[in-house]
Amino acid sequence: WQEAKQACLEKGGRLVVMETDEEFDFIAEILRGNEAYRRDVWTGANDIAEEGNWIWDGSDHQFEDLNRWGLVEPNGGTVENCGQLQRANNFALNDRRCNSVDVYICEY
């Protein structure tokens, strides 16, 4: 996740921040509709600074405005502090170990 974040910064952007349900659905639909995206996908969501306090990296947009967790997520406590779109769960949000290697979406 840190490398994904850095890659976005170096391109002048940031990891995707989903301000609205519409934005979330727009991205999830693209991922669902394309066989090429058979991967979990990092977003800017994380609770690295404070366990349980989810924020969007690089944005002051309130994370609580969006409630798109998978059914049992977030379930990783202090072990899972980075938010991804989980393919196995129809691209709902999942907290995952930040050192997992996944693809990512930058926004500009």
Ligand SMILES: [Ca+2]
């Ligand atoms: Ca956005």
Ligand SMILES: [Ca+2]
């Ligand atoms: Ca956590």
Ligand SMILES: [Ca+2]
């Ligand atoms: Ca999880």
